[in-house]
Amino acid sequence: MTEKVVIIGSGPAGLTAAIYTARADLRPLMIEGMARGGQLMLTTDVENYPGFPDGIMGPELMESFRKQAERFDTRIMTSDVTKVDFSSRPFKIWVDEDGYLADSVIISTGASARWLGLESETKLRGHGVSACATCDGFFFRGKEIAVVGGGDSAAEEALFLTKFASKVYLIHRRDELRASKIMANRVLEHDKIEVLWDTVVEEVLGDTLVTGLRLRNKVTDDVSELAVEGLFLAIGHDPNTKVFQGQIEMDDKGYIITGDNTMTSVPGVFAAGDVTDHVYRQAITAAGMGCQAAIDAERWLDEQEV
Numbered sequence: 031m032t033e034k035v036v037i038i039g040s041g042p043a044g045l046t047a048a049i050y051t052a053r054a055d056l057r058p059l060m061i062e063g064m065a066r067g068g069q070l071m072l073t074t075d076v077e078n079y080p081g082f083p084d085g086i087m088g089p090e091l092m093e094s095f096r097k098q099a100e101r102f103d104t105r106i107m108t109s110d111v112t113k114v115d116f117s118s119r120p121f122k123i124w125v126d127e128d129g130y131l132a133d134s135v136i137i138s139t140g141a142s143a144r145w146l147g148l149e150s151e152t153k154l155r156g157h158g159v160s161a162c163a164t165c166d167g168f169f170f171r172g173k174e175i176a177v178v179g180g181g182d183s184a185a186e187e188a189l190f191l192t193k194f195a196s197k198v199y200l201i202h203r204r205d206e207l208r209a210s211k212i213m214a215n216r217v218l219e220h221d222k223i224e225v226l227w228d229t230v231v232e233e234v235l236g237d238t239l240v241t242g243l244r245l246r247n248k249v250t251d252d253v254s255e256l257a258v259e260g261l262f263l264a265i266g267h268d269p270n271t272k273v274f275q276g277q278i279e280m281d282d283k284g285y286i287i288t289g290d291n292t293m294t295s296v297p298g299v300f301a302a303g304d305v306t307d308h309v310y311r312q313a314i315t316a317a318g319m320g321c322q323a324a325i326d327a328e329r330w331l332d333e334q335e336v
């Protein structure tokens with residue numbers, strides 16, 4: 031049997047694509063991935079998703095997306111896609127040994143923020159530890175916080191966070207910033223930002239909320255504690271696209287390139303959300319792109335008379 035549309039990934043982009051394709055009678059099959067619900071499952075309060083004036087918890091929001099997709103008969107499989115072949119139609123998609131055929135595919139596998147990999151950091155994610163300043167900066171009004179990183183995005187996040195925080199420590203493991211000169215200068219000249227050079231975070235302190243960091247100076251080996259209430263990681267994101275390598279065009283960082291609206295370099299394969307977007311990275315933009323991809327897929331299938 032050939033599916034009309036297979037959606038890969040179940041974050042805001044994939045589930046929105048599912049709602050739209052299901053309501054267009056395309057009976058989508060969603061292979062949702064083992065990280066069911068996507069990145070918002072890793073956070074607590076979401077205060078910027080329209081329609082929730084009092085905010086909503088990330089996992090609760092994603093459960094509502096899912097219920098809405100299931101209400102219109104989206105079939106959902108909790109597995110990771112392990113291989114694809116987009117060289118001819120119908121497209122082939124594998125989950126281990128099981129193969130699926132599809133007339134069209136919507137890729138919404140998102141991106142993963144890079145974390146330090148500390149146990150204490152994982153424990154306090156959403157409780158003072160974040161990887162998204164746009165999303166969570168607002169919660170740190172008047173507080174002292176730290177940002178880890180040294181590139182342009184770390185500089186941008188640190189500068190953005192000065193709007194809320196009373197003080198921002200930028201923790202960088204080297205003795206100079208990798209950020210562009212103009213961004214680096216803005217950081218160095220900002221009176222609310224203090225850069226801690228040659229420094230790494232060894233532990234995030236706090237039981238239920240972040241209360242501080244244990245730091246190590248890489249040159250002197252000195253260990254110290256820094257009292258902060260928030261920690262923002264700005265050490266990059268990795269798009270989840272390994273499985274599509276060699277099948278569709280990507281940029282040098284692995285983000286999928288879309289040309290004609292959400293169409294990828296392979297006609298009939300569409301991409302939506304953070305997997306194709308390293309600029310906005312928001313649930314609302316991912317959901318918007320999921321809607322676009324669904325409409326694009328529906329129109330493309332019509333044109334092919336599928």
Ligand SMILES: Cc1cc2nc3c(=O)[nH]c(=O)nc-3n(C[C@H](O)[C@H](O)[C@H](O)COP(=O)(O)OP(=O)(O)OC[C@H]3O[C@@H](n4cnc5c(N)ncnc54)[C@H](O)[C@@H]3O)c2cc1C
Pocket residue numbers: 038039040041042043044061062063064065066067068069070072073075076077078079109110111112138139140141142143156160161162165166270273302303304305311312313314316
């Ligand atoms: C800590 C944190 C807090 C955030 N807070 C906010 C916020 O308050 N407001 C906001 O707007 N945004 C927030 N964001 C950003 C937001 O979560 C993302 O922009 C959004 O989730 C992107 O949606 P997406 O559908 O593109 O991908 P994702 O949410 O990344 O979902 C990707 C999906 O793809 C699946 N997948 C991956 N690989 C495979 C595979 N091989 N096979 C099958 N499935 C696969 C995963 O299982 C997952 O379901 C936050 C992000 C983080 C990390």
